[in-house]
Amino acid sequence: MKRGQTSIEFILLFSVILLLFVTAIIPASQEALAGLEDGKTIAQATLTYEKLIDRIQYVSALGNGSQQTDIFFLPKKTKIEKTGNQLTLTFYGKGRNVTAGISGCTPDTTYPEYRFRCTRTTTLPVSFQLTGSMDALAQEQAIELQIRKNNGQLTLNRQR
Numbered sequence: 001m002k003r004g005q006t007s008i009e010f011i012l013l014f015s016v017i018l019l020l021f022v023t024a025i026i027p028a029s030q031e032a033l034a035g036l037e038d039g040k041t042i043a044q045a046t047l048t049y050e051k052l053i054d055r056i057q058y059v060s061a062l063g064n065g066s067q068q069t070d071i072f073f074l075p076k077k078t079k080i081e082k083t084g085n086q087l088t089l090t091f092y093g094k095g096r097n098v099t100a101g102i103s104g105c106t107p108d109t110t111y112p113e114y115r116f117r118c119t120r121t122t123t124l125p126v127s128f129q130l131t132g133s134m135d136a137l138a139q140e141q142a143i144e145l146q147i148r149k150n151n152g153q154l155t156l157n158r159q160r
Helices: 002-061
Strands: 067-074 078-083 086-093 105-107 116-123 128-131 134-136 141-150 153-158
Touching: 002 067, 002 078, 002 086, 002 116, 002 141, 002 153, 067 078, 067 134, 134 141
Parallel strands: 128 153
Antiparallel strands: 067 141, 078 086, 078 134, 086 116, 105 116, 141 153
């Protein structure tokens, strides 16, 4: 009888320890996964943003009548906005530690499902018009954008 009781106590103790271990590990792993996803998205969004700025500066340096059409992939939780001669990339994230070493990240409650917002703004030396939104907050977007220079003015037209 003593052996059976010892076995049951061991199984019970092992189950309790396993339950405590699992309840500690699962939330930590989900947090780490959210941080990895945020880091990947920030990297993709930054590449798209820099590509867009490069294309704008390239067409700006060319003569009147020049144009370039390109596809820009915006990952989920990002948007690009124009204010004056500035382009601003905004990224919303869920993780906690991903913002370390990234300037322009602050806690944000604009959207309840996200914890922070990172922004990066670039002032361009040329005036331009942007038609159509560049926002991928709900899902990632492939945005076809035509950049055209006419009479010294740049126009960015979203094709799809």
